[in-house]
Amino acid sequence: MRIPALFAAIVALSACSGDAPPDETSADAGVLNVYSARHYDSDRLLYAAFEEETGIRVRVRETSAPQLLETMKAEGERSPADLVIASDAGALYRFQEAGLTQDSSSERLNEVIPERFRDPDGHWYGLAKRIRLIAYDPERVSPDQVDEYTDLADPALEGEVCIRSGSNIYNLSLMGELIERAGAEAASSWADAVVSNFARAPQGGDTAQIEAVAAGECSVALVNHYYWVRVATNASSDRRAIAEATALSFPSFGDAGTHVNVTGAAVAANAPNKEAAIAFIEFLTTPEGQRFLTMETKEFPLVEGVPLPEGLETLPAFEESDLQLTVLGARQSEAQSVFLNAGWD
Amino acid sequence: MLAAFRPGWLRAPPTLNDLPAIAAATLIGAPVLAACLGGLLFGGGMAWDQVVETRLWFYLSSTLGVLLLCAALVLAAAVPAAWLVSAFDFPGRPILDWALVVPLAAPGYVIAYAYADLLGVAGPFQSAIRDVTGLAARDFWFPDVYSVPGCAFVLAACLYPYVYLSARAAFTTQSVCALEAARSLGAGPTRAFWQVALPGARPAIAAGLSLALMEAAADYGAADFLGVPTLTVGLVRTWASFGDAAAAARLSVFLIAIALAFQWLERRGRGQGGVQASSIRWRAQERVRLRGLTAIGASLFCLTVLATGFLVPVARLVWIAIEQRASVAPLSDALWNSVLLAGMGAAFAFVLAVIIALGARHRKIGARLGQIAASAGYSVPGAVLAVGGLMVLSILPLSLTGGTAIALLVWIYASRFTAAGAGPMEAALMRAPASLGHAARSLGAGPLRQAWSVDRPIALSGAAIGALILFVETLKELPATLMLRPFNWDTLAVRAHAYASDERLAAAAAPSLLITLAGLGPILILCRQLARARPGGQ
Numbered sequence: 001m002r003i004p005a006l007f008a009a010i011v012a013l014s015a016c017s018g019d020a021p022p023d024e025t026s027a028d029a030g031v032l033n034v035y036s037a038r039h040y041d042s043d044r045l046l047y048a049a050f051e052e053e054t055g056i057r058v059r060v061r062e063t064s065a066p067q068l069l070e071t072m073k074a075e076g077e078r079s080p081a082d083l084v085i086a087s088d089a090g091a092l093y094r095f096q097e098a099g100l101t102q103d104s105s106s107e108r109l110n111e112v113i114p115e116r117f118r119d120p121d122g123h124w125y126g127l128a129k130r131i132r133l134i135a136y137d138p139e140r141v142s143p144d145q146v147d148e149y150t151d152l153a154d155p156a157l158e159g160e161v162c163i164r165s166g167s168n169i170y171n172l173s174l175m176g177e178l179i180e181r182a183g184a185e186a187a188s189s190w191a192d193a194v195v196s197n198f199a200r201a202p203q204g205g206d207t208a209q210i211e212a213v214a215a216g217e218c219s220v221a222l223v224n225h226y227y228w229v230r231v232a233t234n235a236s237s238d239r240r241a242i243a244e245a246t247a248l249s250f251p252s253f254g255d256a257g258t259h260v261n262v263t264g265a266a267v268a269a270n271a272p273n274k275e276a277a278i279a280f281i282e283f284l285t286t287p288e289g290q291r292f293l294t295m296e297t298k299e300f301p302l303v304e305g306v307p308l309p310e311g312l313e314t315l316p317a318f319e320e321s322d323l324q325l326t327v328l329g330a331r332q333s334e335a336q337s338v339f340l341n342a343g344w345d
Numbered sequence: 346m347l348a349a350f351r352p353g354w355l356r357a358p359p360t361l362n363d364l365p366a367i368a369a370a371t372l373i374g375a376p377v378l379a380a381c382l383g384g385l386l387f388g389g390g391m392a393w394d395q396v397v398e399t400r401l402w403f404y405l406s407s408t409l410g411v412l413l414l415c416a417a418l419v420l421a422a423a424v425p426a427a428w429l430v431s432a433f434d435f436p437g438r439p440i441l442d443w444a445l446v447v448p449l450a451a452p453g454y455v456i457a458y459a460y461a462d463l464l465g466v467a468g469p470f471q472s473a474i475r476d477v478t479g480l481a482a483r484d485f486w487f488p489d490v491y492s493v494p495g496c497a498f499v500l501a502a503c504l505y506p507y508v509y510l511s512a513r514a515a516f517t518t519q520s521v522c523a524l525e526a527a528r529s530l531g532a533g534p535t536r537a538f539w540q541v542a543l544p545g546a547r548p549a550i551a552a553g554l555s556l557a558l559m560e561a562a563a564d565y566g567a568a569d570f571l572g573v574p575t576l577t578v579g580l581v582r583t584w585a586s587f588g589d590a591a592a593a594a595r596l597s598v599f600l601i602a603i604a605l606a607f608q609w610l611e612r613r614g615r616g617q618g619g620v621q622a623s624s625i626r627w628r629a630q631e632r633v634r635l636r637g638l639t640a641i642g643a644s645l646f647c648l649t650v651l652a653t654g655f656l657v658p659v660a661r662l663v664w665i666a667i668e669q670r671a672s673v674a675p676l677s678d679a680l681w682n683s684v685l686l687a688g689m690g691a692a693f694a695f696v697l698a699v700i701i702a703l704g705a706r707h708r709k710i711g712a713r714l715g716q717i718a719a720s721a722g723y724s725v726p727g728a729v730l731a732v733g734g735l736m737v738l739s740i741l742p743l744s745l746t747g748g749t750a751i752a753l754l755v756w757i758y759a760s761r762f763t764a765a766g767a768g769p770m771e772a773a774l775m776r777a778p779a780s781l782g783h784a785a786r787s788l789g790a791g792p793l794r795q796a797w798s799v800d801r802p803i804a805l806s807g808a809a810i811g812a813l814i815l816f817v818e819t820l821k822e823l824p825a826t827l828m829l830r831p832f833n834w835d836t837l838a839v840r841a842h843a844y845a846s847d848e849r850l851a852a853a854a855a856p857s858l859l860i861t862l863a864g865l866g867p868i869l870i871l872c873r874q875l876a877r878a879r880p881g882g883q
Contacts, residue, residue, distance in 0.1 A: 033832065039843035041675050041852075059832040067828065074735065080832075165572075172741060199483070203491040203572050204461075205848040211467035216481025228847060234851075236668045243465055 005295040013021060031057045032276040035072065035084040038263070042296035049292060050283050056276050065091040065169075072100045072268065081268040082138020083277040090173040092124040092264050104267035112285045112303050116324045117262050126262030126325065127284050128299035130224050131250065131318070132174050135210050137219040138247040145221055146249040148258070149178065151191030161197040162183035162209040162218040166339030170206070170224055174259050174304040175338055177323055181253045184334060191342035202345055207231065214245040223263075225315065226298035233298075250318035257319035261328070263299060274309050362792050366704035366711030369697040369763075374718030374758045376733030377601065377725055378610060383594050383736055392591040402594070404579040407493050408562065408603070411575055414497035414555060415504070415561045422501065422650045423508035424550060427480035431516035433641040434632040441647040442513075448654035449506045449814075450864030452821035452838065454566025455857040456503045457496075458845050459658030461571065464490040464512065479599060496573040500564060502654040504557040511553030511772070520873060526655055549772070555607040555721035556768060559724040562603050566823050566842060576600055577726045581824070597729040604724025608717075662854045669851035676840065676856055683820055683836040684863060686751070688820075690758030691766075691815035697759055698766035698811055702804060703796050705767075706774045706782070716767070723764035727825030730757045734829070750831035757825045762818045766811035774800060774806025806874060813871040817864040837863070 017195065031052075039062055047058040061068070065086040072079050072095070084101070086092050095101050096119065105122030117126030130312065134146045141160070145151060152161055179187045199218030210220035210228055225248075232243035250258045265284065267277040285291045290301040294309045301308065429435070430442045435689065448456075462468055466482050474485065489495060523545065527537045568575045574582075580596040635643055665671075701719060704712025734757045743749045781803075785795045821843060823838045837856040844853035 039840075039847055061830075061832055062835065062839075063827055064846065071828070204465075207848040208465065211465065212482065215466040215471065215475065217466050217483050230849075233668055238472075252759070 008235065011260060019207070029058060029273060029276065030055070030271055031122065032280055033080045033082045034058055034060045034085060034280070035081045035083065035268070036062050037068060037087060037091065038085055038297070040061065040296045042292055046284075046289065046292035049288060050280055052101050053283065054276070054279060056279070058280075061083050064134045065094070066328060069091045069094055069098060069100070072105055073098060077270050078344050079268060079270050080272060082271040082273045083280055084266045084268060085263070086118060086266075087130070088169045088173055088261050089124075089126065089264065089325035089326075090176065090261075090328045092119075092170050095266055095344040096123045097329065098320065100269050102269045102271070102274070104274070104281065106278050106282060108282050109278075109285065114302075116322060117302060119326060122243035124264050124266035125281055126264040127281070127302055128290070128294050128297070129302050129320075130226060130263065130299050131258055131320075132170060132222060132224055133228075134249040135213055135221045135223050135228055135246045136249060137216070137245070140219040143247070143249055148253055149174070149251045149253060150182075150190060152197065152220065152222065153249065155193070155197075155216070157197045159199050160198065160219040162199050162212045162221040163194070163202055163254040163344075164209060165202045166191075166342070167336070170261070171222075171339070171344075172332055172335045174222075175263055175330040175335035176328040177253065177259055177321065179331050179338070180323065180327045181256060184338065187335075188338050189343065191338050191344055195261050195342050195344050210246060211242055214242040215322055229298040229311045229315070231313070244326075248315070250316070252319065253321060256322045256323070260320045260323075260325075262275045262325060263293070281315055363704070363711035365710050366715050367701045367707055368717035369700045370711055370718045372756065373715060373722050373763050375719065375737055375761045376730040376757060377721045378733070378738040380594050380597055380725075380729045380733035381601070383733070389844060393595060393830050400574070400579055404576045405599070407573055408575045408577075410493040411497045411500065411568070411573065412558055412561055412603075414494055415501045415818065418497060418501035419505045419508050419554060419557050420550070422551070422653075424503040424512050424543075424546075426647050427509050427512035427516055428542065428652050429643045431513055432534065432542070432632060433643060433882050434634040435643040437644045437648065438632075439755050441644070441651065443869070445509050445647060445651055446506045446872050447651070447865065447868055448503050449817060450870075451503055451655060451659065451861045452566065452857075453500055453503050453560075453564050454570060454823060454838075454842065454845070455662070455861060456654075456658045457567035457570045458500045458841075458850055458853055458857060460490050460495070460499050460502075460659045462850055463658070463661050464488065464495075473657045475833055478511070490575075491571050493573055496568050496571045496575075497561075499567050499571065500561045502658070504560055505650065505654060507557040507560070508550055508553035511549040511556075512546050514772075515549035516542055552768065552772070555610065556765065557836075558607055559604055559720070559764075562600060562724055563726045565726050565728065570833045570845060571614075576603075577728075580726065582729055594729075596726060600725055600729070601721050604720055605726070608720050608845060659858070662858050666853050666854040666858060668877075669854070671855040673850060673859060674836065676859060678833075679835045679837045679840050679856065680859055680863065682830075682834050683838065683860065686754065686758075686836060687816050687820040687822075687828075688828070689751070689755045690762070690819035691812060692817045693755050694759040694766050694819070695812050698770060698805075698815070699808065699852075701759070701763065701767045702770035702774060702807075702811075703800055705771055706800055716764075718760075719764035722760040723762065725761070726760050727757065727822055728828065730760050731825040731828045734760070742880045747831055750829055751834075752830040755825065757829065758819045758822060761822065761825065762815055766815040769810040770804045770807040770816065773804050809874045810871055813867045813874070816867050820860060820864050 034047070047060065049057065051058055063071070068086070070086060072081055073082075075081070084092075084095055086095070087263070101123040103122040109118070109125055113125050114129075117129075134152070136146050145156065147155070166172070168193075175187060175191070178190065182190070196200050199212070204276055206223040206227040207230075210231055212218050213221045222331065226246060228243055230244070234240050252258055265281045266337070267274055267281070271277050284293055285303050287303075287306050290303050290306040291309070294301050297310055298311055300312065351867070370556065426445055430438060430445070454543050464470060465489070471482065471487055474480070474487070475482065478485070490499070523541055524537055527541045532540065562575075562577075563577060565577050565581060568578045569581070574597055576599055580593050583593040583596060697715070701715035706715060734753050738749070738753055781799055782795060784797045790798065821838060823842055826836050827839055830836065837860045841853045841856040841860065844850075844856070
């Protein structure tokens with residue numbers, strides 16, 4: 001749930017009210033306070049493995065990224081947060097933009113994480129990859145009709161497109177890349193054309209779009225890969241049938257590959273235990289850390305040589321876009337206004 | 346829920362006896378006031394103009410749409426059900442009598458998850474239609490649950506028991522003499538209902554409806570999940586996406602205004618519905634035994650209401666949980682946290698509710714303020730109160746960790762729910778004639794003595810009901826818990842919401858069912874209490 005930012009007001013209030021000493025923040029080196037926007041049971045295994053390896057106790061606050069952001073703003077210098085974990089480079093950018101992160105460069109991190117998946121100043125590091133692709137109905141749409149993101153604007157797909165809200169961070173980040181590659185004007189007319197292709201007003205999450213394609217409510221949908229994989233590997237055969245009724249396309253931006261985004265981590269600006277936070281990010285880049293990070297989410301491990309989580313091996317090879325992901329954050333507000341102007345609610 | 350407005354309290358200046366009630370009013374009202382003041386102090390943010398220009402109309406119209414539709418559905422389901430159960434005998438009646446209250450155990454967002462799945466394009470209904478007819482989803486119309494009517498339906502399905510409870514109590518405690526007089530004058534059951542029972546029960550129905558609609562107006566979880574831009578959803582989005590505190594606080598003023606409007610309507614309803622029982626001789630009402638088709642019709646009607654509000658959605662979640670082999674083992678911590686927090690929150694709110702209900706009995710200014718504060722808190726989303734509480738906290742200044750966070754959360758629960766606990770107590774007290782209190786005073790009993798010897802026994806049944814409602818409401822609370830819980834203090838509501846917003850309905854099913862189960866026990870006790878509290882009840 002995205003909740004409050006009236007918090008911002010509290011920051012102003014607390015600034016003039018004299019700060020009390022932090023009463024339960026982890027001044028001791030034995031505790032790591034994690035603010036995570038993820039909600040996976042497998043993350044508990046991850047924390048337990050880190051605790052076992054380092055003896056550092058992990059305490060977690062899980063909520064949506066916007067809420068974590070507002071909480072940290074409100075807590076200001078008294079924030080107990082050491083580390084933020086959030087999905088989407090655009091979300092990590094918001095923390096950086098608000099001054100809530102700090103340089104946490106380490107040799108190990110800079111070595112194993114490719115440059116385009118991290119902030120050049122070390123304010124955040126990508127740790128697992130997610131791909132935004134097109135799920136389509138193979139009986140109504142041919143693969144070459146959906147091999148580029150711009151195809152979604154094709155008048156031939158009028159009344160065939162299902163996509164979630166334009167305020168969703170996944171769409172904002174995709175739009176960021178489109179603006180970067182094609183320019184704001186072209187991106188704007190693309191958005192207008194896609195809106196006129198909508199089969200229905202944006203509703204539900206990515207899974208709901210896949211279901212709509214399978215049910216024949218529309219024939220193309222834009223979704224993150226792991227939602228499809230989770231349906232395809234579901235315990236129920238009814239659910240698996242939904243994925244089986246759809247095909248996947250890994251669209252490109254012209255000759256640049258498929259839109260890639262990351263789940264990543266950032267060390268909090270006022271981290272009481274910065275060292276443990278960096279140690280934890282480094283742990284996430286080990287084969288064990290990568291495995292726990294991706295086993296339930298079905299994201300792609302970002303570190304080379306780490307085996308894929310179950311279910312991903314069936315996906316075909318594809319070409320990744322080479323975009324430096326800091327662009328997604330920098331283009332975010334532009335992307336939001338493109339969607340607003342297009343009436344893509 | 347609230348005592349009739351009596352300007353009399355204006356004439357009596359506050360005394361020492363008012364202090365507890367004034368303190369309670371302050372505690373309850375502070376978060377609301379802090380949030381409002383925050384909006385005013387920090388001026389109109391940039392986002393406010395944008396909200397007014399582009400969103401306000403959507404927020405207002407969807408909120409009004411949801412509330413109106415929800416009110417209509419709730420009345421159409423709850424009042425006939427209550428009347429059938431009170432006045433007639435038909436197959437299943439003894440079970441339906443209490444079972445119809447059970448949907449109170451399931452939070453709105455849980456019912457929303459279930460119906461989104463059931464009625465969605467991949468759900469069993471639409472799939473079956475496609476399988477049978479061979480049509481594609483776009484070839485036939487199907488009600489869209491992601492809509493204003495869908496949201497109203499979901500909220501009505503779980504909020505109707507508020508009206509059922511109050512109407513049921515009113516129908517049962519109405520003087521049988523009035524109904525018998527009507528019958529002896531030749532009125533059939535239908536006419537007796539419209540001309541005698543319904544007018545007499547109107548104040549109680551209005552009170553129940555205002556509770557249900559305040560809950561509906563403050564709902565965040567269901568409306569957000571179904572993508573309906575109500576004021577509450579808009580307010581939370583204004584915070585999160587614009588980061589604009591002032592604009593969000595201004596939106597909350599609209600919600601408070603809606604709440605005050607409900608209060609006014611409710612008081613008006615009470616004022617006009619002043620059907621005074623002239624007789625205080627109570628006798629168990631003879632229920633008319635229904636036969637044949639009418640009996641089946643009555644059973645079916647009540648069963649449909651119950652199935653819609655509880656059986657069908659819960660069965661769907663159970664099905665999902667089984668099909669997905671969901672495990673409850675990882676949720677044991679969350680279950681314990683939920684019960685602990687709800688227990689503490691309910692206990693604190695209960696104390697405040699007692700103070701207010703007793704004060705209201707004597708029409709004290711402090712209690713009147715407490716009632717206003719409680720209604721405002723009850724109608725405002727937990728998120729608003731949490732932010733208000735945080736503002737107070739930061740002035741003190743304390744940080745949101747450990748015990749402080751729990752204390753704040755308990756305080757916010759009380760601010761949010763005291764009205765729900767005070768209502769049944771006030772209702773119980775109001776049923777007794779005021780002359781009892783006058784008699785006590787003329788016999789020289791002071792206010793404390795009167796509270797203990799006269800009011801306490803009368804209020805006891807209402808108090809038990811109030812306490813149970815407080816516990817269940819707190820157990821289901823989502824937004825404030827989400828914001829204020831300290832480290833490692835996830836509740837079931839928090840986990841269910843996290844999974845559902847990750848599009849993992851299967852994972853959300855287990856915690857959703859556990860909340861419902863945890864609430865079910867208190868609700869069943871509540872049913873028994875209600876049956877006992879009734880005149881002629883065993």
